Amino acid sequence: MVDTVPPPAYQRFATKAMHLSHLGLSCLAIGMQLNTSDKTVAKAIAWGEAVRGKVHLPPEP
16 A cells, blocks of 8 residues: 655645735735735746746636
8 A cells, every 4th residue: 555645734735825826915924814924925936937838727616
């Protein structure tokens, strides 16, 4: 059996963070909505933009 490690937090909410960013919210505002730091939000957005087109990100819940 193979144990899997869940993805880092920034990868789990990258889609939502990117969506809110495109709506014009700041990283700080997004962080408050997602209960995380603005630095983690910035990392999520950067990761999401980097992988866009390379992998399929799940739709927003």
